Amino acid sequence: MKIACFNVNSINARLLNVLDWLKNAQPGVVCLQELKCEEHKFPREEIEALGYNCLVHGQKSYNGVAILSKLPIEEERRALPLNEEDEQSRFLEAIISAPNGKAIRVICVYCPNGNPVDTPKFDYKLAWMARLIAHCKNLLELEEAFVVCGDWNIIPRPEDCHDPKAWENDALFRAESRAKWHELLNLGLTDSFMALDGRAHQYTFWDYQGGAWPRDLGIHIDTHLLSPQAADLLKSHKIWRNEREMPKASDHVPVSIELAL
DNA sequence: ATGACCTAACTTTTAGGA
Numbered sequence: 703m704k705i706a707c708f709n710v711n712s713i714n715a716r717l718l719n720v721l722d723w724l725k726n727a728q729p730g731v732v733c734l735q736e737l738k739c740e741e742h743k744f745p746r747e748e749i750e751a752l753g754y755n756c757l758v759h760g761q762k763s764y765n766g767v768a769i770l771s772k773l774p775i776e777e778e779r780r781a782l783p784l785n786e787e788d789e790q791s792r793f794l795e796a797i798i799s800a801p802n803g804k805a806i807r808v809i810c811v812y813c814p815n816g817n818p819v820d821t822p823k824f825d826y827k828l829a830w831m832a833r834l835i836a837h838c839k840n841l842l843e844l845e846e847a848f849v850v851c852g853d854w855n856i857i858p859r860p861e862d863c864h865d866p867k868a869w870e871n872d873a874l875f876r877a878e879s880r881a882k883w884h885e886l887l888n889l890g891l892t893d894s895f896m897a898l899d900g901r902a903h904q905y906t907f908w909d910y911q912g913g914a915w916p917r918d919l920g921i922h923i924d925t926h927l928l929s930p931q932a933a934d935l936l937k938s939h940k941i942w943r944n945e946r947e948m949p950k951a952s953d954h955v956p957v958s959i960e961l962a963l
Numbered sequence: 964a965t966g967a968c969c970t971a972a973c974t975t976t977t978a979g980g981a
Binding site: 714815869914 | 967970
């Protein structure tokens with residue numbers, strides 16, 4: 703089964719791109735970020751028509767996440783524990799039932815950007831990541847298969863961008879942000895990109911400005927983290943780079959993994 | 964030429980993105 707993540711930068715502005723990609727890629731599960739709409743404005747009928755059950759955690763204008771699943775899906779939570787009062791829709795966790803009687807937990811994340819770094823936005827980013835780390839630590843104790851995927855808003859390595867110098871004081875590349883990333887991985891999670899590829903300059907986001915796409919000046923910030931039980935099932939990892947070329951493309955491209963499930 | 968984008972919103976300007 704294919705599990706994908708895709709920051710769509712408005713689901714309604716991106717609907718035709720998303721529907722085309724779903725038909726082409728045929729993922730079983732998709733975690734969407736940056737819906738930029740409330741649940742009642744989510745294009746549920748069009749997506750359900752392709753065979754997906756939709757869990758939607760929307761928000762007016764900003765943020766917003768969803769999980770689409772061809773298999774039965776049940777919501778677990780729509781906020782990180784101890785963060786239920788968060789006004790920003792950035793988290794959605796569900797249990798997906800496989801036909802063989804097995805189940806997999808899927809967590810969709812849209813981690814905070816955190817810029818500018820000398821403001822409360824950066825503190826919010828780091829505190830949000832700390833809560834996610836605590837939650838993943840608890841989930842790992844269950845010794846079950848789970849996948850956390852989405853837009854991390856963290857550039858893990860210098861080679862995950864074109865010019866590390868240009869990013870050195872940005873919230874996405876600051877030492878504090880990358881330390882949180884390492885802390886999360888060091889719990890015992892597997893980054894599917896690093897496990898199966900790991901090459902330099904394999905970007906998942908290119909800014910709309912400055913000809914970033916034609917010049918290939920991107921950053922690698924979208925990937926999947928897997929519990930050991932999920933990592934045992936990991937077959938492949940793919941960045942759908944060609945999607946960035948499409949008319950009206952999002953600034954992110956879809957990323958998918960194949961699990962033996 | 965030192966700029967060049969995109970989106971939602973009580974739209975004619977702003978906030979946010981990364």
